[in-house]
Amino acid sequence: MDQQPPGDQDRSAAADGALACYRHPGRGTHIRCTRCDRPICPECMVNASVGFQCPDCARQGAGTGHGPGAARPRTIAGAAVTADPRLITKILLGINVAVFIAVWANSALIDDLMLIGRATFHYGGPLEGVAEGQWYRLVTSMFLHQQVWHILFNMLGLWWLGGPLEAALGRARYLSLYLLSGLAGSALTYWLAAPVQGSLGASGAIFGLLGATAVLMRRLNYDMRPVFVLLAVNLVITFNPWGGIAWQAHVGGLIAGTLIAIAMVHAPRERRTLVQFGACALVLVAVIAVVVARTAALT
Incomplete structure (x- = not known):
């Protein structure tokens, strides 16, 4: 260039x-x-x-x-600068699209991968949930979409928010932020939603990226008004009176992403890695504690 x-x-x-x-x-x-x-x-x-x-x-x-x-x-978070600062974002986007195509080809995968708390009869057949030991649903539901508009909005959010965050945080830190935000959203949904209510989508992880973007922009002394407007619009959509949106996933992801990002960009240089991944470990422990407590209450 x-x-x-x-x-x-x-x-x-x-x-x-x-x-x-x-x-x-x-x-x-x-x-x-x-x-x-x-x-x-x-x-x-x-x-x-x-x-x-x-x-x-x-x-x-x-x-x-x-x-x-x-x-x-x-980078600002202490990670090595890479040749392709959007590699993980591209991989995550590819996984989401691949799962969407697989679901389009075989709709039965929805029952196998979505987040559901407790066993129920779904479309006339038995369906077990996280309380029965299918903890993998907390993860698989993060990459699962059914409607075109749903995956379209989430993938646009992933591309717009994820690329700059990956460049600023580095690959390992960015991937930790994304996955833990999604897990936190799944855990809060499992805890607060009706146990037989199904949930799916990457929205929890995307809201984590939104919270992290706000933290990064504040750290760099950017104008915060655009991100506040974007956050306000998304929260209005989340709590709209028509329902149909798992607001628990959005709130859980937003809280986790914000807390992790604070540790990522404000950690003291001399013990930066310890603080950053220590914060990730604490969020993971909190997620596990919520899931274990909810499972005990449902069984």
Whole structure:
């Protein structure tokens, strides 16, 4: 990619004073590279000893004669910068689409994979749930969709929110955030919803990404109004009077994603990994505790 000197690029300010990222002109940002002063969006930010650098300066800094022990470029959460910052997002999107196609080809998979709390008769046949030991439903339901509009909205949310988060957090941290948010949504649904009520969809994980996006934007001193509007609209849809939406999954995912993201982007550098994955472990313990307690109450 051809580079432009800092003085030659378009720095026309948006209404809120944001500049356009030098690699992604359509994305506004308030953050500049500490070396070349070019505007950079979350996907382009590389964590430096002071502030953030653009990928070009980070690569140059890693090869300026500091030897094999020179520090690798890192994201804001301390993860190594990767060549494809959306790889996990693409894989997750592919899994969701593959499961949707499998369900379209064999609708019986809905009964086998959806989240249901306790055994019941479903469409005239017996159907066991999590309380009978089918804990896998807490996970499989996260990748299960039945209607086209459902998977379409969730996958758009995954792509729009997931890509920048994966770039900012790194692959392992981002995947942990996604899966634990989805599990938290499943656990809260299992706890609070009617035990014979079926539930499915990636919405819990997507709401976790939404909460994490708010935390990341606050950390980077971005304008919070757009994410607050998006969150408000989604909560209105979640609690709409027509029903049909498992609000428990949305709330559980939102809480888990927000808490994990706080640990990811605010952990002190000297014990960052311990704090980050310790927070993930605590969320997982809470999920397991909720599931065990609910199972005991239903059996």
